[in-house]
Amino acid sequence: MTATTTPGTSLNVQRISKTFSSRNGTVPALQNVSFTVADGEFYSIVGPSGCGKSTLLNIIAGLEPEDTGHILVGAGIPDAPDNLESNAVGADAPVGPRLGTIGYMPQKDLLLPWRTVLDNAALGLELTGVSRTTARERARSLLDRFGLDGFADSYPAELSGGMRQRAAFLRTVLTDRSLMLLDEPFGALDALTRRSMQEWLLGVWSKMQRTVVLITHDVDEAIFLSDRVAVMSPRPGRIVAEHPVDLPRPRSAEMITSREFIEVKRRIMADLRAALEGSNDAGE
Ligand SMILES: Nc1ncnc2c1ncn2[C@@H]1O[C@H](COP(=O)(O)OP(=O)(O)OP(=O)(O)O)[C@@H](O)[C@H]1O
Numbered sequence: 001m002t003a004t005t006t007p008g009t010s011l012n013v014q015r016i017s018k019t020f021s022s023r024n025g026t027v028p029a030l031q032n033v034s035f036t037v038a039d040g041e042f043y044s045i046v047g048p049s050g051c052g053k054s055t056l057l058n059i060i061a062g063l064e065p066e067d068t069g070h071i072l073v074g075a076g077i078p079d080a081p082d083n084l085e086s087n088a089v090g091a092d093a094p095v096g097p098r099l100g101t102i103g104y105m106p107q108k109d110l111l112l113p114w115r116t117v118l119d120n121a122a123l124g125l126e127l128t129g130v131s132r133t134t135a136r137e138r139a140r141s142l143l144d145r146f147g148l149d150g151f152a153d154s155y156p157a158e159l160s161g162g163m164r165q166r167a168a169f170l171r172t173v174l175t176d177r178s179l180m181l182l183d184e185p186f187g188a189l190d191a192l193t194r195r196s197m198q199e200w201l202l203g204v205w206s207k208m209q210r211t212v213v214l215i216t217h218d219v220d221e222a223i224f225l226s227d228r229v230a231v232m233s234p235r236p237g238r239i240v241a242e243h244p245v246d247l248p249r250p251r252s253a254e255m256i257t258s259r260e261f262i263e264v265k266r267r268i269m270a271d272l273r274a275a276l277e278g279s280n281d282a283g284e
């Protein structure tokens, strides 16, 4: 039985480069980053701190302009730009948020301090035109799943870091976009909560057939969740390798000790090490 009602969204990132300039000089953050993510695919990116991962997601979301390159977001085959919707943005086009298609959970949770947990969670939905009452009802029905039961009327300042992150994640999931960009969504969670949130995310993903790009420092997490794991080099960030994960779905916690899991982990770790050593050789 095919249960899908909304078409998925594919992503095609073509040769994106970005250099930041400030009084202290220039920082080349990204250099010719290219990759494609198919409709409904779960794609993770791992890489050393400061290699440009958050910058890359900001550019994909349309919140930060790229220096050169193109982002194509749309339905169809990622390698076939003719099939893509017209929201491609090139270096010479004005940058504009592609937020109609994209749900973005930035690394910083960006909760509004004057809104309660419930109202923060409902915010994304409200911005899409859903009535406040409906948005609040839908948010309330998920508070339990996100470990926020009993905190609907609390303000962000009254929450732990992990609870804030879960509230921000709830807001992103509720917006119901076909492409979700998640920047370390589980970074502030303890190991047990993290595992249960990963399993929960897989459940949501398999039911809703969304396309996901996830940034994480946790190689196990990337493998457990993903169809493919990309490895980025140190700054300026480039994709140096992509590893398909051939574990069957639905995934289960025991797979983490399977031979396939350990083998793909070994290859990803080797690529990360090689990228770091390469950058040390190239350094001063
Ligand atoms: N607005 C900005 N102005 C100047 N430099 C910036 C800006 N944003 C990011 N950078 C620089 O670009 C580089 C990449 O930053 P970015 O936040 O994308 O890294 P990251 O891979 O997400 O790191 P982490 O894993 O620690 O979150 C860093 O050297 C950072 O200092």
Ligand SMILES: [Mg+2]
Binding pocket: 053, 054, 055, 107, 183
């Ligand atoms: Mg980051």
